[in-house]
Amino acid sequence: MAFLSEISDYKNTIINRLLSDQELCKALYYQTPDFLEQPDIEDVSMLIYNNIYPHRFIPTIDQDMWTYVTMALGDFRLVKRSFKVGTIAINVFTHRTTFKTHYGCTRVDYIVNKIDEMMNEKNGIGVGKLEFDYLKEYVVNENFQGYCIAYRSVDFNK
Template sequence: MTFLSEITDYKNTIMNRVLEDQELCKAIFYTDQGFLEQENIEDTSDLIHKNIFPHRFIPNISEDAKTYITLSMTNYRLVKSSYKSGLIAIYMFTHRDLFKTDYGYSRMDFILTKIEELMNNKRGLGIGKLEFAGLNEYVVNEKFQGYVLSYQPMDFN
C-alpha cells in the first residue's frame, strides 16, 4: 500500500456512515421544512454525486435550493516517521431558503449534530478514536452557507 492509500477508504467510510442514517439523508434530500416526516429514501446511494460528494467541489452547482455534503482530506504528514496524521474536513451547506425547519432548529444545525454523532470519538478511521479538530462557519456564496467540521485521524505509516 502507498503512503496515502487509506484516504479513499476514509472517504468511503464517511459516506457510508452518512448514507446509513435515514434522518440525515432526509435532511439532505428533501427541501421542505418537515423533512423528517417524509418517506424513507429507498436507495440512499442515489445521493452520491447529487448531494454528497467525495471531494470538496461540486460540479456545476446550481441556484436550486439543495443541501450538500462534501469531503476534503488535507494537511497529511508524517509524525516521527512512524505515524501519519491529517485533517478530514466535512463541508455541509444548504441554500439559505432551506435553513428553516418545523423542528425549532435550523437544517444546518440538525445536519451538523448528526454528522458529529457519526464521527466524533468513533473508531474506523485510522487507529484509535477520531479526534475533533474544529468547527467553522462556511460560506459558499450569498445563497449557500453552512459549516465545516474537522477531525484528525492518526494511522501507521
C-alpha cells in the same frame, strides 16, 4: 505516496456512515421544513454525486436549492515515520431558503449534529478515535452557507 493509500478508504467510510442514517439522508434530500416526516429514501446511494460528494467542490450550484455534504482530507503528515496524522473536513451547506426546519434548529445545524454523532470519538478511520478539531462557518456564495466541521485522524504508516 503509498503512505496515503487509505485516503479513498476514509472517504468511503465517511460516505457509508452518512448513508447509514435515514434521518440525515432525509435532511439532505427533502428540502421541506418537515423533512423527517417525509417517506424513507429507498435507495440512499442516489445521494452520492447528487448531495454527497467525496471531494470539496460540486459540479454546479446555479439555482438548485439542494443541501450538500462535501469533504476535504488534507494536512496529512508523517510523524517519526511510524504513523501519520491528518485532517478530515466535512462541509455542510444549503440554500438560504431551506435553512428553516420544524425541529428547533436550522437544517445545517441538524446535519452537523448528526455528523458529529457519527464521527466524533468514533473508530474506523485511522487508528484510535477521531478527535474533533474545529467547526467554522462555510460560505459558498450569497445563497449557500453552512459549516465546516473537522476531525483529526491518526494512522500507522504501512
